[in-house]
Amino acid sequence: MRPLSGEACTTLSAPCTRLLHSAESTTIALLANLAGLLQPLREFTKTKPVWGTCAGAILLAEAVENPKKGGQELLNGMTLTVARNGWGPQVDSFEAPLIVEGLQNPHNAFTGIFIRAPVITVINSSPDQPPMRVIARLPFGVVPKTATTPIDNEDDPRRIVAVQQGNHLLTTFHPELTKDGRFHEYFVRMCVVPFLSR
């Protein structure tokens, strides 16, 4: 996997997979656009495995609430909507123990680090798209108080923090900031290997 910021050309044909890392989605989109990489990235995302974490999760969505003034570009890789900075500003960042379906040792909680994280507000399942597989939800006890309306419903999409759709993986938190490699292993096993074996 190579980070987008390391890309020096306008063709993305060489690597077979891509990690959209965290930072600031508006800046990543702006720089990708200036470098002529936005359209190649969209094409890449249409067929190849991509994992977006936090800001990368915003890029991977099809729609964003609370975008930058004037709007921001997305890659439209997964049929869901996210609210940017949906749990509040930097000072409301938090950690949460996550039980994640499909990880190795699933009963060992994965530490989710949420830094000015996006919140999933709508999951659009469509028969033309691969099914959405929800793999992690925030436990009720740690839903931040900054939620605009109370979250008391099991199925509230705002509790969803990790989801896979076909060969795309989206995490609203930062697995890359921990020493726990289980999400990396999950991405390779569930998104990359099936793609390479087709």
Ligand SMILES: NC(=O)CC[C@H](N)C(=O)O
């Ligand atoms: N930690 C992060 O990646 C923050 C994401 C940031 N809120 C954005 O809009 O992109």
